[in-house]
Each structure stands twice: as C-alpha cells, then as structure tokens.
Amino acid sequence: MNIALFDEIRIYYGSDRLLTIFQDLAGNNENEALKSVNQKNLQFPSLFILCPEIKRLRLSDGLNVRNTYAYNFISRILEGEELDSQVLLQEYEGENPENPEILRWMLESGYAEDGLSEEYDQVLDTAAICLLKVYGNNRSLKIIEDMIFSRYRKGSFIYDLTWAYFETINPQNLNGLAARLRSSEPKDVELARKLLNFIPTVSEREDNTRKQYQNTLKWISQNQNFLYYTGVTNNQTFEPARFAVSLEAKYLQKPAESFLQRQSRPAGAVGSENLERFNELEDDYKLLLSNYSNALYRYNRYKWNKWIQSPVERQIEIAERVMGDVQ
C-alpha cells in the first residue's frame, strides 16, 4: 500500500513540519486537509500529532469513522480524569463492530513510534489493554510483546503492558517469550529471564543462552498443560512468578484448568481417589510424584495406568527407585 501524504511528511521531515503543512493546508482548504487525514492508509502517529490542531481548528466533525473514534479515544485519555472503560469505549462506540479493529489500527500502525511522548505511549498502552482485556482480541499480542521488550531496552515503563499481556496469554504462548532467551540483545535476555522466572531451567547464572533456551522449551512442552496463571504482578511483589505448575494436575495428567474451574478433583479421573492423600504429602514428595507421573505417562501409558492406581506409598517407593530419593 502506498504511503499516505501526511505519513510521508512526518517520516521524512518530522512532526513539526507535518503540523505546519497541515495548518497551511487547512487554512487554504479545510476539505483538502481533512481528505488527507482521512486517507485509508494513514498511520496512527500522524493522526495523534495532528489531534491538537484538529481540535483547535474545530475540524473533528469532518473526520471519518476511524479517525473520529481514535480522536475521541485520545481526547478522553489525555483529559487527565480517571478513566472508565465503559465510558471510554462505549460512549463513542455505538453498534460499530469495527471498533476493536480501529484499536488494532492504532496499535499496529502506531507501535513503531512508541516513545514519541509520554502521552502517546499512554494512549498506545490503553489501546493495547482494551484490546486484550476488554475485547479479548489477541491478534496484536506479538506486537505488544515487541513493545514490552523494546521499552525495556530503553528503560521505559512496561508494567501495565506486561500485566495485560500475562492476563491474556496462555501457556501455549510461552515459547515466544522463551525465544528471547537466546536473543543477542542482553536486555532481552534479562527481561525474558525475569518474566519466565517460574521455570526452573531459567537462571541468571546460566551463561549458555542457547542451552538455556533449549532446556526451557523442553520444560514448557512437558509442563504447559499443567500451568496456571497466578495473577501475581509487579505491583504486588518483587520477582513475581506469573505462572505455576499445578502439581495435582501434573500428578493426574489432567489440564490445570480442570482443577481451577471446578475447585475440586476432576470427576472420574484415573487416580483421583489418591488425590486427597497426595495433597497431604510434603512438597518434595508431591514434586517427585508429579514429575514421575509425567515422565511415565509419556513413556508408557499402560504402566502409568497401573502406577497411578496403586497406593500413594507404593507410588513413592517406585518413583524414588527410578528417580532417586527426595532426601
């Protein structure tokens, strides 16, 4: 797609030049100025830069649907009053199902200019959070992840985006984060280690990043079905562990959600009669049994079926013989 006139001016001559040209154009012919703003291929940063001028010249009524929505979204955020998602999103929303797509346009055409100003970043953050948390739209997740890492390299604010990102992703998305462990950029590795600190193979002391990446991928593939989101954030504590392994789920080889949703044992699961006894065990034994169960399940389903239905004490005996004493 061709580059829009205002984007070309902004990219090649800068924001100030864009403003001057817009003022001149609007002074001569408002309709022409609006026509350029309303170009289908316009990128969000250009609209953002022109918003104060559009407001000053009272041209907002001439904006197209996409730009009207984005203009109102920006204005509401920058008014400085406490935001409310219902007011922010629905007041201007009407019945237009395209609105999440407009937020995506803001984010996807705008993320390259992240860092333009505090206000701009705040608008991008809010658009990303609304997409993820209000609309459940994960299509821009990779861009949001890129923004988090890019900001971390620059020392910018990442906590709100990181919060929304982890509130949204499922354990199947962790491979993308793990790939950052082998980045040639040390700050990427540093952040990936912080975000994946719940994975035992991730350590700040590991110099071989390739090996760490491979071990981490292996761990994720073995545990992703049993991971659940803890909801712990940087606001709550230091070094938050955002996911954790449900040892009960791993022991019974059932997805973690089945435990979280029912708040009880999954009905009829093989071995569930042992779960009460399992939960009485010390943590080391729970870990031993869940790891052994996972390994045996992958190796030989028939043997696992026999093992999981044997008494817990017998299970420990077998697991210790194969994997070593917990002591």
Added chain:
Amino acid sequence: MIKINGKVLDADFISQYGSNSVEGKVLDILMSSNEVYNYSSLNDLKFELSVRRSIVNASKSLNKSHMDFSVFRKSRCNPEFWYRTGEGGFELKSGVKPSDAIKDIYINSSKYATECATAMVIVYYKALVDVLPEQLFNRLFPRIYLMNWQHLSYNLGIVDYIRVSDYLPGDCRYFKNPDVDPVKPEWQGENVFLLDNGLYYGHGIGISSGERIIEILNKKRIKGSTVSAYLLPSAKRLDFKYLSNKYYEFPTRQKVEFNSLESNRESNLS
C-alpha cells in the same frame, strides 16, 4: 509464645512498653500466639519492635504528608535529590546522602507523587532512617532506586511470606482487585501497612479499615463485575534479624540509643 535463646520470655517484659504502644501490641500478639517465635537475643526482639514501631510512625507521617498519588507515567520527585527515570521510578542522585534523600520525601512531600507499592518502600526506608545511625543507613543503602517492588536493596532483606500465623503492626499486606477495570491498572491492588489500631495505611486511600479498602477497590472494578477485591494472606517483612545484627555490630559510640530516637519521633508526629 516468645523464646529468647530457647527460654520463654516472661510476660512482664511487655510492661516496659505499655500495652497501648506499638511494641506492646506486637508483644501481646506474639506472646498469646500458639506459634513459637524464636529470637537469639533480647536485643533482636527489641530491634524488631523498634523497627515495627518506626514503620507504623513512618506510615502515619506519609499519610499526613502532601505526597500525591499518581501513576508512574505522571510520577514526580524532588530533582535536588532524585533522578526520575524513564519508567517513572526515583533513582538516588550521585553525591546525595541516601538518608537526606529519604528524609526529603517527608520534608518536601508536595514535590513527590507515586503509586502505592513505591510508597511502601519509601516507608521502609524512612523507618530505617529513623532507627539506624545515619552512617550505618548510608553504608547499607548507598544506592536507592524507588520503583514499586523492583530494584529493592539486598540489605532490606524483604521477604514476602505466602501466609503467616499472626499479622503484626508493621506487616505489609496486599488487597487484590482481580476484576479491576482494565483502564485503571493502578487499582489492580492496594499495598498497605498494618497499623497498631487494626487499620491499614495505603497510599492513595489513606488510613482505613480493611472493609473500606475493599469497598474502594470494588468501585474501581469493571462494570458488572461480581468478583470482590480481597485481602491476601501474604505478608512482607524486613529481615529484622539481619538488620539487627548490622545494628549491633555497628560501633557503639556511633549508635544513638533507641530511647532518644523514640522521643524525637514522638515529638515529630505530634
């Protein structure tokens, strides 16, 4: 029950503090608990009591101060002492005494604005500024970076316990708001200190009961939510034992006795 070096502490010990003091209330909880609280020396216990009282006082002082609540993007600090970083945290400027910089947050409080987690860390530092000799404080915390719970000094030794048997004045706790309105992430939870009267101090909310804090957080939820905010069972505590060792290892002639400090702090608060 409290044990000092294996021996049960006599109940009369509380009388030297008075039952209405922070120390008295902490002792009352510890002594009447089924849990055994072991201290290797009476000095360790006294040090913890002193720091806990100092945390409560520093919380009340910050509540009375003019430090505003703000999100990180709009945080502000006194540039004479602090450098505001790109992520909105406050980093101690080189050449500035850490103790002076911490005190300035209370003295020139209107020049500062931040959110609740950072305020908790500020309270911790202020509590220690008030208890430790200045030289020791500056030696333990030569570099301070205030930014929620990140970049904490190793020497603070803060431990986040998932659950504790007894909650004591000076414990830092967390009210979680799982259904927060997504465009108000700053209200995803409230960090608070438990005070001596059963109330909590949280920056942005003030001194309130637990019920009131939950009520306030619930108003920040997404419309239609039926999931209430709640108090987590966790508690953050300083490594009192470690800090006590540092305190008592410090040369005696440079140490200011707790008693004289206490009278100073009382007059500051009144």
